[in-house]
Amino acid sequence: MDTPKTAEVAHIGKSVMIKGELSGSEDLYIDGQVEGTIELHGNNLTVGPNGQVRANVNAKGVVVQGKLEGNIRASDRTELRKSAIATGDIITQRMAIEEGAYFKGKVDIQRDSAKS
Amino acid sequence: MQTAQRVSRRSSGLAELAKSFASDETLCVLDLGYTSAANIRYLTERGHKIYSEDLLIASTDPDLATVNEEGKPALDSKRFLAENLTYPAAHFDVVLCWNLADYLDESLVKPVVGRLWSVLKPGGVLLAFFHTREAGPDAPCYRYHITGADTLEMQAIEPRRETRRGPTGAVHTAIESNFRLQRVFNNRHVENLFRDFASIKFFLSRDTIREVLVVR
Numbered sequence: 001m002d003t004p005k006t007a008e009v010a011h012i013g014k015s016v017m018i019k020g021e022l023s024g025s026e027d028l029y030i031d032g033q034v035e036g037t038i039e040l041h042g043n044n045l046t047v048g049p050n051g052q053v054r055a056n057v058n059a060k061g062v063v064v065q066g067k068l069e070g071n072i073r074a075s076d077r078t079e080l081r082k083s084a085i086a087t088g089d090i091i092t093q094r095m096a097i098e099e100g101a102y103f104k105g106k107v108d109i110q111r112d113s114a115k116s
Numbered sequence: 117m118q119t120a121q122r123v124s125r126r127s128s129g130l131a132e133l134a135k136s137f138a139s140d141e142t143l144c145v146l147d148l149g150y151t152s153a154a155n156i157r158y159l160t161e162r163g164h165k166i167y168s169e170d171l172l173i174a175s176t177d178p179d180l181a182t183v184n185e186e187g188k189p190a191l192d193s194k195r196f197l198a199e200n201l202t203y204p205a206a207h208f209d210v211v212l213c214w215n216l217a218d219y220l221d222e223s224l225v226k227p228v229v230g231r232l233w234s235v236l237k238p239g240g241v242l243l244a245f246f247h248t249r250e251a252g253p254d255a256p257c258y259r260y261h262i263t264g265a266d267t268l269e270m271q272a273i274e275p276r277r278e279t280r281r282g283p284t285g286a287v288h289t290a291i292e293s294n295f296r297l298q299r300v301f302n303n304r305h306v307e308n309l310f311r312d313f314a315s316i317k318f319f320l321s322r323d324t325i326r327e328v329l330v331v332r
Contacts, residue, residue, distance in 0.1 A: 080151075095156065095157075095160070096153070097151065097153035097156060098153075099153075101151055101153075102151055102170070102173070103151040103168050104168060104169050104170070105167065105168065105169075106165060106166070106167045106168075107156050107160060107165070107166050107167075107168070108160075108165055109160040109161075
């Protein structure tokens with residue numbers, strides 16, 4: 001999920017800056033700056049090592065390698081890689097955090113058997 | 117962060133807390149140590165909600181630098197508390213404070229403990245570790261990973277290879293070097309520090325760390 005394949009993944013390069021609402025039905029790789037909201041629902045978001053995202057994110061899977069400031073709601077999986085700086089609340093089904101990642105916020109794992 | 121060797125340690129304080137973690141009740145837990153995947157996994161697997169906030173790293177924000185009434189360098193505690201530990205009152209059942217008080221700048225310790233009192237629920241529990249004098253001034257600052265009901269892995273925090281920007285956007289340069297032990301609390305100091313809390317329980321151990329469980 002973290003390797004951008006241009007044929008399948010929309011790519012926002014590191015010189016690009018976007019403000020507003022991003023929504024789509026394909027995977028998205030952000031290595032630039034995005035501020036607003038990101039709605040991908042059944043698709044995956046990867047914030048690349050140069051990415052700086054200030055947005056609430058709703059996606060199937062989220063991988064953070066750069067900086068993400070905002071709440072994450074992932075219907076499947078959230079990964080914080082070692083270079084990640086993530087601030088905000090995370091609601092997800094599964095989560096992986098690499099050694100060295102910085103995280104400030106709440107983690108709420110929502111499984112079928114989770115307590116309410 | 118470079119990977120440091122982990123040392124396993126039995127924790128009587130954690131063992132006492134683990135009884136709560138094993139209950140069916142969903143607890144709200146605040147972890148004030150360095151982001152630990154092990155702690156997040158341990159608590160979320162048991163159905164609890166975990167909040168992670170590294171106050172030591174936050175305290176290295178250069179924008180906090182100020183001078184106190186005596187003209188000596190200090191950190192701006194009002195600004196620190198405006199940017200950190202910003203939770204509703206009586207929000208948490210458990211606070212994992214680890215060794216924060218030993219390494220936090222003097223100007224922040226009492227304000228932070230005051231804020232922790234207010235964000236803990238009445239009856240909520242705080243776990244803190246304090247070095248004994250035998251630890252010496254170069255006692256490494258550890259991060260703590262929960263690996264079992266009464267077992268922790270201690271991992272020395274090592275210098276970073278590069279600076280990074282913190283959540284406020286400020287460059288944290290101070291964490292290029294190790295955190296230094298700021299002081300050694302004796303039992304009376306610890307009791308004074310938590311005097312607004314309802315009860316305090318000390319756990320002696322074979323190493324140079326005392327464990328304290330404090331109930332609001």
